[in-house]
Amino acid sequence: MATIVELPVESFEGIVDPDWCPGCGDFGVLKGVKMGATKAGVSPKDMVIVSGIGCSSNLPGYVHAYGVHSLHGRAVAVASGIKLANTDLKVVITGGDGDGYGIGIAHFIHAMRRNLDLTYVVMDNQIYGLTTGQASPTTLKDARTKSTPNGNVEFPINPIALALVSGATFVARAFSGEPNHMADLISAGIQHKGFALIDVFSPCVTYNKLNTYQYFKKRVYKLEDEKGYDPANVAKATERSQEWGDRIPIGLFYRSEQPTYESSEPVLRKGPIVRQNMHLDKGVFQGLVTELM
Amino acid sequence: MATIVELPVESFEGIVDPDWCPGCGDFGVLKGVKMGATKAGVSPKDMVIVSGIGCSSNLPGYVHAYGVHSLHGRAVAVASGIKLANTDLKVVITGGDGDGYGIGIAHFIHAMRRNLDLTYVVMDNQIYGLTTGQASPTTLKDARTKSTPNGNVEFPINPIALALVSGATFVARAFSGEPNHMADLISAGIQHKGFALIDVFSPCVTYNKLNTYQYFKKRVYKLEDEKGYDPANVAKATERSQEWGDRIPIGLFYRSEQPTYESSEPVLRKGPIVRQNMHLDKGVFQGLVTELM
Amino acid sequence: MNDLTIGIGGAAGDGIDKSSETLAKTAARSGLYAYGFNSYQSVIRGGHIWLRLRLREERAYSQGDHLQALIALNQDSIERHAPEVESGGAILFNADKLKVNIAIRDNVLTVPLPVGQLTKPFAPVAPVMQNTVAVGALIFLFGLDFAVSSGVLADTFSHKGKAVIDQNVGILKAGYEYAKEHFVPLGYKWNFSGKRRPYVTGNEAFCMGAVAAGCRFYSAYPMTPASGILTWMAEHSERCGVVVKQMEDELAVANVAIGAGFAGARAMCATSGGGFALMTEAIGMAGMIEAPVVFIEVQRGGPSTGIPTKQEQADLNQVYGASQGDFPRIIIAPRDTADCFDTAVEAFNLAEKYQCPVIIISDLLLSEHPETVEPECFRADVPIDRGALLREVNAKNGRYKRYEFTPSGISPRALPGTANAMYVAATDEHDEEGVLISDVFCNPAVRRKIAEKRMKKLALALKELPAPRLEGPADAEVTLIGWGSTAGVIREAVEQLNASGVRANQLHFKYLLPFHQKEAIDILKSCKRTIGVEMNASGQFARLLRAETSHAVSDKILKYDGEPLEPAAIAAQVRAILKGQAHSLDVSQSEAREIAYHYVRVYLGDEVRPGNIGKAESNGYGEPIWNVEIVNRETGAKTGELRVGVQTGSTYSWQPVN
Amino acid sequence: MNDLTIGIGGAAGDGIDKSSETLAKTAARSGLYAYGFNSYQSVIRGGHIWLRLRLREERAYSQGDHLQALIALNQDSIERHAPEVESGGAILFNADKLKVNIAIRDNVLTVPLPVGQLTKPFAPVAPVMQNTVAVGALIFLFGLDFAVSSGVLADTFSHKGKAVIDQNVGILKAGYEYAKEHFVPLGYKWNFSGKRRPYVTGNEAFCMGAVAAGCRFYSAYPMTPASGILTWMAEHSERCGVVVKQMEDELAVANVAIGAGFAGARAMCATSGGGFALMTEAIGMAGMIEAPVVFIEVQRGGPSTGIPTKQEQADLNQVYGASQGDFPRIIIAPRDTADCFDTAVEAFNLAEKYQCPVIIISDLLLSEHPETVEPECFRADVPIDRGALLREVNAKNGRYKRYEFTPSGISPRALPGTANAMYVAATDEHDEEGVLISDVFCNPAVRRKIAEKRMKKLALALKELPAPRLEGPADAEVTLIGWGSTAGVIREAVEQLNASGVRANQLHFKYLLPFHQKEAIDILKSCKRTIGVEMNASGQFARLLRAETSHAVSDKILKYDGEPLEPAAIAAQVRAILKGQAHSLDVSQSEAREIAYHYVRVYLGDEVRPGNIGKAESNGYGEPIWNVEIVNRETGAKTGELRVGVQTGSTYSWQPVN
Numbered sequence A, B: 001m002a003t004i005v006e007l008p009v010e011s012f013e014g015i016v017d018p019d020w021c022p023g024c025g026d027f028g029v030l031k032g033v034k035m036g037a038t039k040a041g042v043s044p045k046d047m048v049i050v051s052g053i054g055c056s057s058n059l060p061g062y063v064h065a066y067g068v069h070s071l072h073g074r075a076v077a078v079a080s081g082i083k084l085a086n087t088d089l090k091v092v093i094t095g096g097d098g099d100g101y102g103i104g105i106a107h108f109i110h111a112m113r114r115n116l117d118l119t120y121v122v123m124d125n126q127i128y129g130l131t132t133g134q135a136s137p138t139t140l141k142d143a144r145t146k147s148t149p150n151g152n153v154e155f156p157i158n159p160i161a162l163a164l165v166s167g168a169t170f171v172a173r174a175f176s177g178e179p180n181h182m183a184d185l186i187s188a189g190i191q192h193k194g195f196a197l198i199d200v201f202s203p204c205v206t207y208n209k210l211n212t213y214q215y216f217k218k219r220v221y222k223l224e225d226e227k228g229y230d231p232a233n234v235a236k237a238t239e240r241s242q243e244w245g246d247r248i249p250i251g252l253f254y255r256s257e258q259p260t261y262e263s264s265e266p267v268l269r270k271g272p273i274v275r276q277n278m279h280l281d282k283g284v285f286q287g288l289v290t291e292l293m
Numbered sequence C, D: 001m002n003d004l005t006i007g008i009g010g011a012a013g014d015g016i017d018k019s020s021e022t023l024a025k026t027a028a029r030s031g032l033y034a035y036g037f038n039s040y041q042s043v044i045r046g047g048h049i050w051l052r053l054r055l056r057e058e059r060a061y062s063q064g065d066h067l068q069a070l071i072a073l074n075q076d077s078i079e080r081h082a083p084e085v086e087s088g089g090a091i092l093f094n095a096d097k098l099k100v101n102i103a104i105r106d107n108v109l110t111v112p113l114p115v116g117q118l119t120k121p122f123a124p125v126a127p128v129m130q131n132t133v134a135v136g137a138l139i140f141l142f143g144l145d146f147a148v149s150s151g152v153l154a155d156t157f158s159h160k161g162k163a164v165i166d167q168n169v170g171i172l173k174a175g176y177e178y179a180k181e182h183f184v185p186l187g188y189k190w191n192f193s194g195k196r197r198p199y200v201t202g203n204e205a206f207c208m209g210a211v212a213a214g215c216r217f218y219s220a221y222p223m224t225p226a227s228g229i230l231t232w233m234a235e236h237s238e239r240c241g242v243v244v245k246q247m248e249d250e251l252a253v254a255n256v257a258i259g260a261g262f263a264g265a266r267a268m269c270a271t272s273g274g275g276f277a278l279m280t281e282a283i284g285m286a287g288m289i290e291a292p293v294v295f296i297e298v299q300r301g302g303p304s305t306g307i308p309t310k311q312e313q314a315d316l317n318q319v320y321g322a323s324q325g326d327f328p329r330i331i332i333a334p335r336d337t338a339d340c341f342d343t344a345v346e347a348f349n350l351a352e353k354y355q356c357p358v359i360i361i362s363d364l365l366l367s368e369h370p371e372t373v374e375p376e377c378f379r380a381d382v383p384i385d386r387g388a389l390l391r392e393v394n395a396k397n398g399r400y401k402r403y404e405f406t407p408s409g410i411s412p413r414a415l416p417g418t419a420n421a422m423y424v425a426a427t428d429e430h431d432e433e434g435v436l437i438s439d440v441f442c443n444p445a446v447r448r449k450i451a452e453k454r455m456k457k458l459a460l461a462l463k464e465l466p467a468p469r470l471e472g473p474a475d476a477e478v479t480l481i482g483w484g485s486t487a488g489v490i491r492e493a494v495e496q497l498n499a500s501g502v503r504a505n506q507l508h509f510k511y512l513l514p515f516h517q518k519e520a521i522d523i524l525k526s527c528k529r530t531i532g533v534e535m536n537a538s539g540q541f542a543r544l545l546r547a548e549t550s551h552a553v554s555d556k557i558l559k560y561d562g563e564p565l566e567p568a569a570i571a572a573q574v575r576a577i578l579k580g581q582a583h584s585l586d587v588s589q590s591e592a593r594e595i596a597y598h599y600v601r602v603y604l605g606d607e608v609r610p611g612n613i614g615k616a617e618s619n620g621y622g623e624p625i626w627n628v629e630i631v632n633r634e635t636g637a638k639t640g641e642l643r644v645g646v647q648t649g650s651t652y653s654w655q656p657v658n
């Protein structure tokens, strides 16, 4: 691994102040992303943060880096295009549970099986924040929300388990109440070659009165602190992914080294396509014409 | 369980002959669906078969029952609407791997966590048949297809594992070469209260020269034949779902009884909404107006 | 005639909505008409809300363009809105925290309220209750009925118990009594008819129309400004017997609704522009399989995510062009809140009669603003016409032809569960029985006839839809043409024009597809001069009108800055057009101030604000510029200068004073 | 001048494509022009293919409407097509299996080929090689160059080795020699220029234009008739340095392409109508964030899944209305195969110059039919204009404004990776630097100016796009108006009309948005009578034209049965219109036969076919009817009667003979 040149975290300080509600979990994640990028030695000009739409998806606007604040649910697809066009860039996706596991779930799952070198930070508040409080795919069963006034009938999605089954090569969970721990995970995710998911409990203080800071503070424990927990063991990771209740694990569930999509794509061996000559070689072109005659 | 009145399988005989390529695996599935419906005691007038678009998705046109040959990838959503509108109907979804696990994966996963009472038969040929042979989400790594002439770079999706993780309450796999076994699974799936997935190896003899009848004949074994295999054990099911190679399991991986969405939805307690009075009670309506004054 | 507009300004969370509702319902229960519009304040810091509530003895057709009363909940609101209060009006504020520090108009009463002292007896008092003091005082000053307002509060808090009610009514009374003691009423003598009217938004009216019309399935994915429909439906689901299903995305929303419609439920879904884009493919399916479904597209500011909480009418092209190929669909743009109810009912009947998707096109203003509506508008006994629906099918008549080629194009429909009528509804092209002809066997003759069969339905539907008609003097000098939610504001503009001696009338369109070509052409021929008035940048409806009639409007009044049209502004623009004055897109002085406010907020911080503004010729920027002084908020001292391009609006340079 | 149309009919898998390619390339290498069109046969059983190949010394602009040679690979093809072969032509078939059992025209040569005997020396022979005998015979009879054709075969099979080549060439020769021995040539004296021309489809031309223009990213999800682009791109990916990515759906396809375009790659994606519906939301995003991307929408028969392998031009409304709100986008409809190359190049330059999505609208015919194109049309050294692209940004000039409000509306663009230019591209409305103004802070003045900035780009782009112009005699009696792929067939219709004494000309549109309003109006004013010719049911382009110019075409010729337009049919309809004959939508006798064929195939089975057909007044069906006798295939005996409505096309009743 190349030596990491850590820029001061202020290099990533954006112009605009977040307009999140005071106390929103996303503040912690913003800090975690900036710190994580710093720790991973990324420079702002080579970083692109891609988000969808949602409170959480406003995050790129608060970081001094390139960014795309794209469409609701489409961040992973947009990010994939950026990465494939310019493999020199560090591409981090940030967004919400609704954005990523609801409307965006198809891209999420397919990106994992591709193992593109992307880092995906999901601010999972188990609610649709920006649209003022409807059930999200991670809203707990029976929870009352604006769209489920009598209680949610659906079982929540388990993003960690889904990621494990879908081929993600780095699967982690963090908590906004533990920003340093989160920053370490994000940094590791950025440095990981392949698709990294970091699902973050990022409480919505306004619309989710159930899954609060207190709720998580009482329950979370770190996998790193568990004796003998080995993130190379997918079966154990799967087991832990099912844990929910009095004890909820955070930390790195699973990591493995697999060839990335970019490294398997022959066209990219010559370097990023944005750096290639725009004009096609005349001989190559003539060959294309000749084929047709 | 109510006693089953088995209609002759000919009751389901459609007007039109399939235009699949001779030898296509889907012929077996067609048979399996008809037999399965018969065995489950469904009557054609109460059955709706919903498909997307693809060779496999032509299936409803070959069965004498109600059907919707909907959009590519949308069958599960259309079927959900039909079921919610008229819970008296038996709704079976049939389609391809591209349809269900590619473009339709979001609906697939979310329907499972809802546990709607739907039966989903996927004709998994690991290729896009109708569009003449591009890679599908279940195309094996390194396989050469029209869209991956140098070999597929992506890892295939594992539908069984995905279903297990997503809350499906009936998860099975069949093989077109074993139509009776398949029919039993489909029948059990139809009778199961909740979301049932039956992924069927249904070889595309024209565009998939790798995953052929022979390929599967050599490899498949039945979970029912495994001593002590208990489909109530989700961990064991998960383990088996990972098996691929010399031995590939077919049969019922997993089944559990969970409340269906329909049974949890208070509105449906009065019976199917299509049977309710169209006119709202005057008193109820007046209440709505009064609320606003 | 009394025409009172009350503005309430403050931050999000200040309880502005509730105060406004208390006032509106007080008026509505007394027999007055109320029209509310909530628009986010566009300057200075903080997420500010600016809500206007207009009260009249006759119906108000828009939020208007006046201001008689201001309830200021923070200093910013005073700074910004106090100068707008008109002579004879009043400014109410919490004297403990705020002061009027800006020049106001003559003959405007300032009403500093000692809120702390007045609410003390009721402690502990939540901050939002402080507004209630101002509401009480306003009720006194503007001659509203105190008894009614305390009844409103009692109802509002009925679920919280007597203590809370007493506390709220007590505070209201304290404000009322304080005003009575220190001020004289402002001379508003209302003619209270006593007729109670519901105070309702377009979204609520859609819902009520839908449930009255037998809608029993509603699917949605939240999206402003359509989310209100989901909220209402979810809340009333059990009571009205509606299955309400939030789905994983709008693709699912549309498809699940189509499934329900196919199976025989009256089904609806709603969304805004971006979600509708995702629904378009499914709309083509509904057209092809001839499934009845109702879609509501509530427009907001675009393009793309755009300005989600702002008003625009720019999704017409999208709705018109939804999905590939030619197929019948009906597009209706309701004119006002009451019309939302009727349109919903009509949409369900049309959808089932013509077995096709019906799209209602609404917008943020129409869907979200509340107003009083005559209670008779809401009827439980609306007509329900399910069209050619077969209850049973006799096998003796031969095989059932779902898509029978009938002269009308309408093929009698059987629902799943019906014996002897099994068929497959296919999005591939098919014959009368639903058998595919799309494959290698495609049959051009069958294809031609089924395509014609489907399209015929539109011509038939057109016959039953009411044609557009001229409103106002027939011999008008100018005709204002609009569509959808702008009917009311254009009507008021036309009234103002006529009152000021410009003979104007109005031609408004509700049914956009199918379109009354002949009738429209006839009317347009009689118009001397036409002006298209709409809320988008390209004149999407003017284009539609030209496509249908060849008529190119003489001029266009287009607004696309997110704020709704106002009658006086329309009237002024009409007068300018009639005088031959070219419309300039230059940045006005007040706009330059707005631009500077934005710059200040984002880049300079809270301590400063725009001061004097002067125009200068270009000095190196290729266009004239506005020089905007930036001054310290507290001291007024100049801290720098910002240059804003007069033509482009570019903020060329920020030069701090050294 | 020679004008030879060869029809090849048979079942899927009969190797029709290859035979046609051999013939086409033989002609193309000799200096002739070739135009192929493959249309599925629409009657009888089996998935039949009907391929027409037209050869000329001058360019062929359409598949034409003649038939001089028939290679029949099965009996059905003879039954159906032999009567179409014109005097002086020939019918070639395998005498071992087939016979001409139907009346043919005078002076048509029947060429029964003893295929078994002729191929015996080359055994074992795959069934498809039998066609080669006919190809050889045809080459002799119609005077094509045998040496060239054997060279084509040699190249075709070069990867299979000498033995296979020899076998194929041997069989070809056997057919040639057999014909030479038994027949005299049919008098075709070709003037072989010897200029070799590529034989290419529109999809291939798009690809070659794209890679020449620097396209380095292509994303797709398979969809007929756009899949050919994916196939070509995947095959040439490494050679041309293009990352080709099949995604999980079209939502992903569009978004990944936009990501790549944003990051600086020239990116393209293609799909058909249904897939495009899914892309629309993303197109709005590209418009909003000002990312360059090229989309290709290859139309097929709609609505919905429709007739996927058939021709139509009915997605114009969808493409025009793609995504909510007003934003700049460019829509181009190439005229022909060579133009596909140019259009692709142009699209990439426009996309980067105007930083907006460019949509190329093609169709099945244009994208999939092969024809000869001048080799000079394909150039490696096409102009590449990346527009205002900043290679570096100097921090001294202040903060980088990605969306700078410039007079032109174009804001210089920096790519991620550039120092000092970090910005966020947001789909929410934003200011010059990309900071959101969509939230609670929405600033109407900034909003207005950025909306205007974006829209300005369209007016600028229009200036550089070539205006439409009249083709043909200026003083024509009638002007045929079309768009996109119909340029050639309309041109031929116009030629036929002029040749037959009707003075006609042509006005064809390639650039649909922005639109040359002024120029179009000027031209239309000069037209005596206009007829819109297009392939859809509602006249979508005629509507667009009216929307832009107020000009309502006098008449429309619309075709929406899935088969492409043919020049003589257009000309005939024009003549009928000029004579004032009303166009009838009634089912013609031959259409009644087609409808009966469909009924037979689906419901009655293979043993029967339609026989005599007679018209009768309605007897209880509410319209006149066609009585179609159904007869036994073998015996000709009547087995029953089918009644088909003359107006509706309904198959009212099937009555078997008892």
Ligand SMILES: Cc1ncc(C[n+]2csc(CCOP(=O)(O)OP(=O)(O)O)c2C)c(N)n1
Binding pocket: A053, A054, A055, A056, A057, A072, A095, A096, A097, A098, A099, A100, A123, A125, A127, A128, A129, A130, A131, A136, A204, C221, C222, C223, C224, C250, C274, C275, C278, C305
């Ligand atoms: C296509 C589309 N559908 C719906 C919306 C409306 N919308 C914006 S954000 C959002 C949900 C946000 O939830 P989540 O992603 O969990 O983010 P959070 O606000 O909770 O951080 C929705 C439904 C949209 N912008 N686009």
Ligand SMILES: Cc1ncc(C[n+]2csc(CCOP(=O)(O)OP(=O)(O)O)c2C)c(N)n1
Binding pocket: B053, B054, B055, B056, B057, B072, B095, B096, B097, B098, B099, B100, B123, B125, B127, B128, B129, B130, B131, B136, B204, D221, D222, D223, D224, D250, D274, D275, D278, D305
């Ligand atoms: C939105 C959309 N995109 C693409 C297509 C084209 N298409 C039709 S079928 C198909 C794939 C079929 O694959 P699968 O579902 O596996 O079915 P199979 O043909 O293999 O049975 C595709 C891509 C379409 N009809 N609609």
Ligand code: SF4
Binding pocket: A019, A020, A021, A023, A024, A025, A026, A055, A056, A125, A129, A130, A203, A204, A205, A206, A207
């Ligand atoms: S609504 Fe919830 S998620 Fe959104 S900013 Fe407020 S606390 Fe955070």
Ligand code: SF4
Binding pocket: B019, B020, B021, B023, B024, B025, B026, B055, B056, B125, B129, B130, B203, B204, B205, B206, B207
């Ligand atoms: S292409 Fe494949 S999947 Fe399609 S019908 Fe033929 S064998 Fe079956």
Ligand SMILES: [Mg+2]
Binding pocket: A054, A096, A097, A098, A123, A124, A125, A126, A127, A128, A129, A136
């Ligand atoms: Mg959330």
Ligand SMILES: [Mg+2]
Binding pocket: B054, B096, B097, B098, B123, B124, B125, B126, B127, B128, B129, B136
């Ligand atoms: Mg498949």
